[in-house]
Amino acid sequence: MLTPNSKKRYAIVGAGALGGYYGGLLAKSGLDVHFLTRSDTDHIQSRGLRVDSIHGDFVVSPVQAYSSAHLMPPCDVIIIALKSTQNHLIRELVTPLLKEESVFLVLQNGLHVESEFEAVAGSGQVMGGCCFLCSNKVGPGHIRHMDYGHIAMGAYLGEDGKSPAVSQSIQNEIHRDFLEAGIRTELVENLQYSRWKKLMWNIPFNGLSVAMNAPTDKVMTSPAARQLAIDLMVETQASAKVCGIEIADKEIEQMIAYTDSMVPYDSSMRLDFLAGRTMEIEAIVGRPLREAKRRGFVPKKIEMLYQQLCFLQK
Amino acid sequence: MLTPNSKKRYAIVGAGALGGYYGGLLAKSGLDVHFLTRSDTDHIQSRGLRVDSIHGDFVVSPVQAYSSAHLMPPCDVIIIALKSTQNHLIRELVTPLLKEESVFLVLQNGLHVESEFEAVAGSGQVMGGCCFLCSNKVGPGHIRHMDYGHIAMGAYLGEDGKSPAVSQSIQNEIHRDFLEAGIRTELVENLQYSRWKKLMWNIPFNGLSVAMNAPTDKVMTSPAARQLAIDLMVETQASAKVCGIEIADKEIEQMIAYTDSMVPYDSSMRLDFLAGRTMEIEAIVGRPLREAKRRGFVPKKIEMLYQQLCFLQK
Numbered sequence: 001m002l003t004p005n006s007k008k009r010y011a012i013v014g015a016g017a018l019g020g021y022y023g024g025l026l027a028k029s030g031l032d033v034h035f036l037t038r039s040d041t042d043h044i045q046s047r048g049l050r051v052d053s054i055h056g057d058f059v060v061s062p063v064q065a066y067s068s069a070h071l072m073p074p075c076d077v078i079i080i081a082l083k084s085t086q087n088h089l090i091r092e093l094v095t096p097l098l099k100e101e102s103v104f105l106v107l108q109n110g111l112h113v114e115s116e117f118e119a120v121a122g123s124g125q126v127m128g129g130c131c132f133l134c135s136n137k138v139g140p141g142h143i144r145h146m147d148y149g150h151i152a153m154g155a156y157l158g159e160d161g162k163s164p165a166v167s168q169s170i171q172n173e174i175h176r177d178f179l180e181a182g183i184r185t186e187l188v189e190n191l192q193y194s195r196w197k198k199l200m201w202n203i204p205f206n207g208l209s210v211a212m213n214a215p216t217d218k219v220m221t222s223p224a225a226r227q228l229a230i231d232l233m234v235e236t237q238a239s240a241k242v243c244g245i246e247i248a249d250k251e252i253e254q255m256i257a258y259t260d261s262m263v264p265y266d267s268s269m270r271l272d273f274l275a276g277r278t279m280e281i282e283a284i285v286g287r288p289l290r291e292a293k294r295r296g297f298v299p300k301k302i303e304m305l306y307q308q309l310c311f312l313q314k
Numbered sequence: 315m316l317t318p319n320s321k322k323r324y325a326i327v328g329a330g331a332l333g334g335y336y337g338g339l340l341a342k343s344g345l346d347v348h349f350l351t352r353s354d355t356d357h358i359q360s361r362g363l364r365v366d367s368i369h370g371d372f373v374v375s376p377v378q379a380y381s382s383a384h385l386m387p388p389c390d391v392i393i394i395a396l397k398s399t400q401n402h403l404i405r406e407l408v409t410p411l412l413k414e415e416s417v418f419l420v421l422q423n424g425l426h427v428e429s430e431f432e433a434v435a436g437s438g439q440v441m442g443g444c445c446f447l448c449s450n451k452v453g454p455g456h457i458r459h460m461d462y463g464h465i466a467m468g469a470y471l472g473e474d475g476k477s478p479a480v481s482q483s484i485q486n487e488i489h490r491d492f493l494e495a496g497i498r499t500e501l502v503e504n505l506q507y508s509r510w511k512k513l514m515w516n517i518p519f520n521g522l523s524v525a526m527n528a529p530t531d532k533v534m535t536s537p538a539a540r541q542l543a544i545d546l547m548v549e550t551q552a553s554a555k556v557c558g559i560e561i562a563d564k565e566i567e568q569m570i571a572y573t574d575s576m577v578p579y580d581s582s583m584r585l586d587f588l589a590g591r592t593m594e595i596e597a598i599v600g601r602p603l604r605e606a607k608r609r610g611f612v613p614k615k616i617e618m619l620y621q622q623l624c625f626l627q628k
Contacts, residue, residue, distance in 0.1 A: 224624035300614035
């Protein structure tokens with residue numbers, strides 16, 4: 001367990017529900033992992049990082065945790081595990097971590113959340129990942145992992161889709177490190193397909209959970225709200241299509257069936273809203289809406305959802 | 315004041331905020347007015363009907379009030395002053411009031427609310443009216459009139475627009491009775507134009523007041539919500555157009571300016587929602603939506619508003 005799986009040095013920016021879980025697993029597998037933390041740096045330095053997981057509880061200690069990127073060594077892979085709402089600030093925050101060949105891996109929700117990091121690292125240096133993870137931060141340095149954990153990751157090719165990809169060998173190396181850490185990870189060729197497919201769920205269910213103040217089960221059991229969720233999925237599918245991403249109809253059917261079988265679930269957007277935090281409206285709804293509109297398609301219900309969320313954010 | 319202005323006998327079905335106010339004025343002017351009341355029949359019979367109005371307070375006593383239509387005489391003009399949510403029941407309720415030449419005057423919000431009464435009285439016997447009234451029922455037999463009071467009334471020509479109109483002489487007589495009672499009343503040739511124009515306000519501001527839990531001023535001062543209100547107005551205008559009703563763009567501008575200048579206002583739909591009562595979703599949103607859709611135009615944001623209201627009603 002103390003034999004490094006790779007010579008790569010990892011930075012985990014954010015030790016919350018997502019960064020704490022994945023970073024904890026990477027550190028536990030023996031990789032050289034450095035955490036940029038916020039309020040709980042001292043706690044993690046002295047007592048380590050505790051993960052209570054459905055796959056088995058564990059504690060990583062000692063943990064290389066820092067309150068500032070200026071204290072950290074340059075890293076080969078910089079994993080962004082904070083919410084996208086602060087990306088314009090985060091990119092400043094992480095510049096001390098950069099070295100010539102550094103690669104960003106942006107584990108955030110939404111569309112083109114990677115672009116801020118491409119602006120820092122240059123094109124060909126950014127990957128993105130869609131995480132399917134159900135975890136919470138329950139205390140300082142303490143993560144509870146409830147379900148799922150799968151990541152679909154791939155090279156980010158820029159807003160116009162024309163940037164060079166991160167080299168295949170680096171992608172493979174990161175992929176292998178994740179697999180060896182016990183993280184179910186898929187290396188995808190078309191990251192935008194994975195992004196849009198996840199949006200097909202996030203737009204209706206994150207959006208309506210706030211706009212209609214309703215967890216998924218309430219939406220699914222009201223005929224009117226259920227149809228609205230489906231309408232939003234179909235509009236997301238059509239928006240993806242004008243952006244060059246084809247998603248088959250059966251994906252919608254599967255997502256509906258999957259959501260029907262879910263336990264009642266409070267989306268991250270609803271948790272943010274209820275706690276008075278900034279919601280990821282732009283990454284999850286605003287950006288997909290604008291990408292569709294600038295290609296001549298106006299998804300009206302997504303637009304209305306966006307207007308309602310902007311109203312509620314205020 | 316005891317000299318009848320007309321030989322017509324009036325029934326007022328419902329002595330709430332609207333029926334109490336208009337019926338009170340008609341009775342005060344000396345017309346033969348019979349009220350079908352609900353919970354406060356005894357109170358009104360013994361103490362009369364009290365109206366505190368910005369135009370001057372008054373009490374009408376004695377009042378001809380009844381707890382059942384079976385106790386009432388047949389009437390020439392039957393004014394429907396209850397919410398449209400119960401129209402399928404109201405039409406049964408009022409059949410005892412009918413005589414051969416009875417005319418219904420339906421003072422309700424929404425589109426084709428008159429059709430239930432056309433089914434009872436036959437075509438050519440129904441008028442409708444759009445009321446611009448701000449009043450409340452504040453206690454048994456006690457109405458408070460805060461603002462406005464204008465009515466636009468006209469013949470209802472059926473769902474297909476082909477029913478014969480109530481004879482012009484009867485329309486004129488009713489119009490004169492209202493004017494002489496001090497009610498600012500306009501006799502309109504095109505009732506559907508008035509209906510759609512009022513919907514252009516009611517759909518956004520009744521709808522969003524519930525769907526976004528916001529009085530008019532909150533909607534108007536949020537850039538996102540204000541734009542959504544305008545989008546809903548534009549969709550209502552387009553829906554009217556496919557139904558053969560042309561509403562000029564300047565009406566939207568005037569309505570926006572008028573709403574900007576309004577004092578914060580809780581719509582009747584929001585009051586119903588907050589009190590746990592059935593909302594007039596079908597009359598105000600559902601019916602206009604269906605009329606547009608069956609003519610091939612889908613107003614997407616109105617449809618989404620309808621879906622959200624149906625969800626919230628439950």
